[in-house]
Amino acid sequence: MLLVINSEQDSLELVARLLESRGWSVTRSTDVATALIDLVDGDFAGMVLDLPSLDEAVEVVTSVRQDPDVGSTPVLVLTSTGGDEGAALRAGADGFLSRPFHADDLLAQIQVVAGQPA
Numbered sequence: 096m097l098l099v100i101n102s103e104q105d106s107l108e109l110v111a112r113l114l115e116s117r118g119w120s121v122t123r124s125t126d127v128a129t130a131l132i133d134l135v136d137g138d139f140a141g142m143v144l145d146l147p148s149l150d151e152a153v154e155v156v157t158s159v160r161q162d163p164d165v166g167s168t169p170v171l172v173l174t175s176t177g178g179d180e181g182a183a184l185r186a187g188a189d190g191f192l193s194r195p196f197h198a199d200d201l202l203a204q205i206q207v208v209a210g211q212p213a
Contacts, residue, residue: 096120096138097209100130100155101145101173110143110173113198114205118212127155134165141209144188145173153186160187169208173201 097119101107104125111121122137124130134142142159146152152172160166172183175194183191190208192201
């Protein structure tokens with residue numbers, strides 16, 4: 096199961112439906128605080144973090160990595176603002192993808208980060 100976080104509902108649905116079409120179970124969230132609670136309570140193969148600000152994504156990744164209960168959860172950061180891929184990776188992200196991207200690129204990154212759907 097994957098946790099997909101995006102504050103924009105339309106983009107969230109687009110990514111979630113693509114992942115579901117490839118066999119993934121997806122938990123959707125438009126709210127970071129709620130998603131982090133879901134992350135602690137769930138058993139996720141990975142998290143797709145798609146936030147409007149790369150700085151916000153870096154903060155979330157840093158927070159996840161500091162939590163001993165979920166710190167090892169693989170995280171893929173998506174961004175539409177571009178930015179410093181290195182900042183996301185230094186914060187602990189396992190993968191990074193800038194918009195626009197092809198569906199195959201997203202699926203390849205998910206496979207690298209989280210493996211195959213169960």
